[in-house]
Amino acid sequence: MxxxxxxxxxxxxxxxxxxxxxxxxxxxxxxxxxxxxxxxxxxxxxxxxxxxxxxxxxxxxxxxxxxxxxxxxxxxxxxxxxxxxxxxxxxxxxxxxxxxxxxxxxxxxxxxxxxxxxxxxxxxxxxxxxxxxxxxxxxxxxxxxxxxxxxxxxxxxxxxxxxxxRPAEQQVGFYGLDVYSWFESADSVVAYLSRVDPDAAGRARERYACLRPHRQNPVAYGSIALRNAERSCQDEAAEQVAEMEQLYAAGGGDAHARDERFSALQNARVVAGGEAYWRAQWEGGPASWNARDRHMATTLEHLVDHLQAQGRTPxxxxxxxxxxxxxxxxxxxxxxxxxxxxxxxxxxxxxxxxxxxxxxxxxxxxxxxxxxxxxxxxxxxxxxxxxxxxxxxxxxxxxxxxxxxxxxxxxxxxxxxxxxxxxxxxxxxxxxxxxxxxxxxxxxxxxxxxxxxxxxxxxxxxxxx
CATH class of the missing domain: 3.40.1660.10 (EreA-like (biosynthetic domain))
Incomplete structure (x- = not known):
């Protein structure tokens, strides 16, 4: 495979x-x-x-x-x-x-x-x-x-x-934009929540369970999800993003904690973006390319919002x-x-x-x-x-x-x-x-x-x- x-x-x-x-x-x-x-x-x-x-x-x-x-x-x-x-x-x-x-x-x-x-x-x-x-x-x-x-x-x-x-607000960071790590990102969301909220980690595991059968073949997932909406993970991925957005909005902690919370939120977004990307592979035309670049551009927008919220130059x-x-x-x-x-x-x-x-x-x-x-x-x-x-x-x-x-x-x-x-x-x-x-x-x-x-x-x- x-x-x-x-x-x-x-x-x-x-x-x-x-x-x-x-x-x-x-x-x-x-x-x-x-x-x-x-x-x-x-x-x-x-x-x-x-x-x-x-x-x-x-x-x-x-x-x-x-x-x-x-x-x-x-x-x-x-x-x-x-x-x-x-x-x-x-x-x-x-x-x-x-x-x-x-x-x-x-x-x-x-x-x-x-x-x-x-x-x-x-x-x-x-x-x-x-x-x-x-x-x-x-x-x-x-x-x-x-x-x-x-x-x-x-x-x-x-x-x-x-x-x-340098103080945290004057430090430079290094970030990724792409959609391809949706399984690794799902693992990272669960790992983060396991440290800060075990109950939330359980909910994330349950939502991401639908991805597990497709870990080695995301192309097949896209075909299945388009043919049978009930087997799509789209709703579950979106629900996890919504929960992580609430966690991020709650704030609290030092600069490192806020960065880690933002990273967990972005990993949830990568799962949702990756799910959309692999479904788009079967739509034909430019759909998958556009889904990928839309995700990267949206990630940049989220990133500058985070930088500004943390007092860093956006x-x-x-x-x-x-x-x-x-x-x-x-x-x-x-x-x-x-x-x-x-x-x-x-x-x-x-x-x-x-x-x-x-x-x-x-x-x-x-x-x-x-x-x-x-x-x-x-x-x-x-x-x-x-x-x-x-x-x-x-x-x-x-x-x-x-x-x-x-x-x-x-x-x-x-x-x-x-x-x-x-x-x-x-x-x-x-x-x-x-x-x-x-x-x-x-x-x-x-x-x-x-x-x-x-x-x-x-x-x-x-x-x-």
Whole structure:
């Protein structure tokens, strides 16, 4: 039986790949652009003139910090889940957001329970003694490298050092946004209630009993729940969320106790969100993708409410794939009915969200050859000639930042539809165009873009089973 993580990433990458099959593989639209035509040559010159080289200097991101201003949300994307430079540069930006702009949280496209172990480490509230131990939960299944890697390890060590000696309301936290840990989250709800209210723990066990038969096969649950409403766990999951919301609202305790109570509430929400996600898998179309991204965006809203209630600055930096981070309305995927985190945050917090995309032209990437296979370092093909990455490659600048605000001519050129590459945890170079490209209007999809022309594979931490 495939693991939950096996199933979830298969679904996620298929959702990325399928829209690209409709038009990116043909000769029309962005796929039909001539990479040598005068318009493209002019675009290269516009990019070259506006590009701010990334050299490793402290001043690399001054213009990005100015663009961010007082924004409450900064969403940092990535074109692959296995590129070292994406992690490294996002870490540099994140440190500046924490130090200079008072950001209080980092939220990732990862599981809430696994992220909570890291959260306890960076805040020094018990649990893991080292960053490696804190990240161990992310190595328990495919894909082991996505969050358990040396770049993340170094960042969370820095976060712990930053927090040391600061009062709780000035400390930064580490959080997960995804829906896939619904069984682990159910276990966490019961474990928490067993410590604080054994009677409530009994009620949670009774409600979550309906999930137990489907622990190894959530896809089958979705089919059963749609065909037979009486076998759905939707009502039970919602009842548990309501009880946990009452417990959270009751308040009391020190900062650590309030954080733990919020974590338990969020785990209950993950169970409800996961239940909805697996039911949506059988509805077809964009339903499951939309359920997942709606959950992640709603989690961000709950998180800022919690931060504000605890006297912490309600500012969050988000790490997620470009397909979640950019505004879906300006992509081929959005035209197919999908929405995503970047779009939802722009809509909910107009003028308070800054979306940053990342691209690369070629190099190496850590990715699997197929579902649930080990990740390995693989050659990343040069980007297709009609893509944004190929256009950026022609500038000859090794790495650079582009911001679009106030640059009308550049924004207009980069707002024309063109191919964008998306590599998840599986890389399929044999079907590269169909599997990894979609059409986008980059300067409208993102507020800024960082390009690393030749990139390397992320370095994973050792896997411990």
């Amino acid at each position: 495939p693991s939950t993580r096996f199933i979830r990433f298969a679904a996620a990458l298929l959702i990325i790949a399928l829209p690209a099959c409709s038009s990116a593989g043909g000769g029309g639209g962005a796929g039909g652009n001539n990479p040598l035509n005068p318009a493209d040559s002019a675009s290269v010159e516009l990019v070259r003139a506006a590009a701010i080289p990334i050299t490793g200097a402290q001043t690399d991101y001054e213009s990005l910090m100015a663009l961010i201003g007082d924004a409450r949300f900064v969403v940092l994307g990535e074109a692959t889940h296995g590129t070292q430079e994406f992690y490294h540069e996002r870490a540099r930006i994140t440190r500046r957001l924490i130090q200079e702009k008072g950001f209080a949280a980092m939220a990732i496209e990862g599981e809430w329970p696994d992220a909570q172990a890291v959260h306890r480490f960076v805040r020094g509230t018990g649990g893991p003694a080292t960053a490696e131990e804190g990240l161990r939960g992310f190595t328990s299944g495919f894909p082991e490298w996505m969050w358990a890697n040396t770049a993340i390890r170094d960042l969370v060590v820095w976060m712990r050092e930053h927090n040391a000696g 500012k969050v930096v988000v790490w997620a794939h470009n397909t979640h981070a950019g505004d879906a309305r300006l992509t081929e995927m959005g035209q197919g009915g999908e929405w995503n985190v970047g779009q939802l945050m722009r809509q909910a917090f107009e003028g308070e969200s800054v979306l940053v995309g990342f691209t690369t032209y070629h190099g190496a990437v850590l990715a699997a050859e197929e579902w649930d296979a080990p990740g390995r370092v693989r050659r990343l093909n040069p980007a297709l000639p009609e893509s944004f990455s190929a256009l950026f490659h022609r500038t000859g600048i090794p790495a650079f930042l582009l911001t679009f605000r106030g640059r009308e001519e550049l924004s207009r050129a980069m707002g024309e539809p063109r191919l964008e590459r998306a590599v998840g945890v599986v890389y399929m170079p044999a079907t590269e165009r169909q599997s990894h490209y979609f059409t986008a209007m980059l300067s409208r999809q993102f507020d800024a873009v960082i390009h690393v022309d030749s990139s390397t594979a992320v370095t994973p931490l050792p896997v411990r089973r």
